[in-house]
Amino acid sequence: xxxxxxxxxxxxxxxxxxxxxxxxxxxxxxxxxxxxxxxxxxxxxxxxxxxxxxxxxxxxxxxxxxxxxxxxxxxxxxxxxxxxxxxxxxxxxxxxxxxxxxxxxxxxxxxxxxxxxxxxxxxxxxxxxxxxxxxxxxxxxxxxxxxxxxxxxxxxxxxxxxxxxxxxxxxxxxxxxxxxxxxxxxxxxxxxxxxxxxxxxxxxxxxxxxxxxxxxxxxxxxxxxxxxxxxxxxxxxxxxxxxxxxxxxxxxxxxxxxxxxxxxxxxxxxxxxxxxxxxxxxxxxxxxxxxxxxxxxxxxxxxxxxxxxxxxxxxxxxxxxxxxxxxxxxxxxxxxxxxxxxxxxxxxxxxxxxxxxxxxxxxxxxxxxxxxxxxxxxxxxxxxxxxxxxxxxxxxxxxxxxxxxxxxxxxxxxxxxxxxxxxxxxxxxxxxxxxxxxxxxxxxxxxxxxxxxxxxxxxxxxxxxxxxxxxxxxx
Ligand SMILES: [Zn+2]
Numbered sequence: 001x002x003x004x005x006x007x008x009x010x011x012x013x014x015x016x017x018x019x020x021x022x023x024x025x026x027x028x029x030x031x032x033x034x035x036x037x038x039x040x041x042x043x044x045x046x047x048x049x050x051x052x053x054x055x056x057x058x059x060x061x062x063x064x065x066x067x068x069x070x071x072x073x074x075x076x077x078x079x080x081x082x083x084x085x086x087x088x089x090x091x092x093x094x095x096x097x098x099x100x101x102x103x104x105x106x107x108x109x110x111x112x113x114x115x116x117x118x119x120x121x122x123x124x125x126x127x128x129x130x131x132x133x134x135x136x137x138x139x140x141x142x143x144x145x146x147x148x149x150x151x152x153x154x155x156x157x158x159x160x161x162x163x164x165x166x167x168x169x170x171x172x173x174x175x176x177x178x179x180x181x182x183x184x185x186x187x188x189x190x191x192x193x194x195x196x197x198x199x200x201x202x203x204x205x206x207x208x209x210x211x212x213x214x215x216x217x218x219x220x221x222x223x224x225x226x227x228x229x230x231x232x233x234x235x236x237x238x239x240x241x242x243x244x245x246x247x248x249x250x251x252x253x254x255x256x257x258x259x260x261x262x263x264x265x266x267x268x269x270x271x272x273x274x275x276x277x278x279x280x281x282x283x284x285x286x287x288x289x290x291x292x293x294x295x296x297x298x299x300x301x302x303x304x305x306x307x308x309x310x311x312x313x314x315x316x317x318x319x320x321x322x323x324x325x326x327x328x329x330x331x332x333x334x335x336x337x338x339x340x341x342x343x344x345x346x347x348x349x350x351x352x353x354x355x356x357x358x359x360x361x362x363x364x365x366x367x368x369x370x371x372x373x374x375x376x377x378x379x380x381x382x383x384x385x386x387x388x389x390x391x392x393x394x395x396x397x398x399x400x401x402x403x404x405x406x407x408x409x410x411x412x413x414x415x416x417x418x419x420x421x422x423x424x425x426x427x428x429x430x431x432x433x434x435x436x437x438x439x440x441x442x443x444x445x446x447x448x449x450x451x452x453x454x455x456x457x458x459x460x461x462x463x464x465x466x467x468x469x470x471x472x473x474x475x
Pocket of ligand 1: 234271
């Protein structure tokens, strides 16, 4: 297997479930149909009667009071988001993002990066079909030349200059609590439960879900959870083109910024599907890749029995009890995907607290007290957390809901890094030139409500060229 022509055929048990399997994606996707969301988690039933007495769905606090799941999952129009979509600020939700409708400065940002992105061809299909993929080894015979997580769970990049993925915790005896695929339209009861438990988690929100359920997304931040991105449309990222990868990450980050008011600096690849090409683009957009070290497989509950998922949970719990995490804590993959995964989360949280000394969001365990670009959102460090401080300081608990600029910090520690500053102006904003940040003008579009027509600056991280080496992937 040390020949440059050697083939590593992706087959066998480890990949069987990935071949042509779109089940997970189908469950996540709202499929544009208004009835789909309501029927996903609850039986249909409410309608006019419920609507007649429905609390307001115009602000986070009122929306958080809704307890009827069918009502929660009834689509609603949130004017600031509707205005953003009408103005063409975002790609089509739940479709693979691209830059066909992007502002010129966003395109310029991508083009400034594109030439230095590692030359790795896309793998398989966007729905995870890698059955026909032949993963060719590098000339030096090294296996997994792209550090493709899906292949052998590689998390230490082969390309120079890239940060390693975060997959476990330096703090021992710690369960890094994460929930993916939200915001779930019917998560109020779950978030109420987490509040009662004084438990915060890291929430990986899908950009399309944030626009579908903006007030639910706002609740995640308001409740003090740590927010990270989970792409725009939840596809297999290594299958996408450079432009699509960039757009999936950029617009998920922007959806969270526009709706929640914070610029996230972390993301988790759907299905863990990341390689050095995708890592490079994410890092250039100021996003740390977060994977996991333990998987409950709760997202497979439709095909696996609940008992199987409970067994997976229990296996991790046993590790907590028998010293398996005495050196490093674990980051565990769990979901707020549907009623079943939420019910499992509630069933097991007390058991997790029994089996593990600490249960904390990933950022807290990493002493990342200011996880967003914006200042004023201060989370406790791990010592404060373990001493009982679980609340966060919020400078602005409610969304700005405007077409805001994205501040993308220069990646640190890169050799040959250069910084490019690109002015970003919304369509409704009064023109402003130059690269200064923070300039603003009164928005003239009444439909945008409080929109300020902010003209800010995107500071792009354009890191030095990363040699991709003699790597070839055949499809
Ligand atoms: Zn996911």
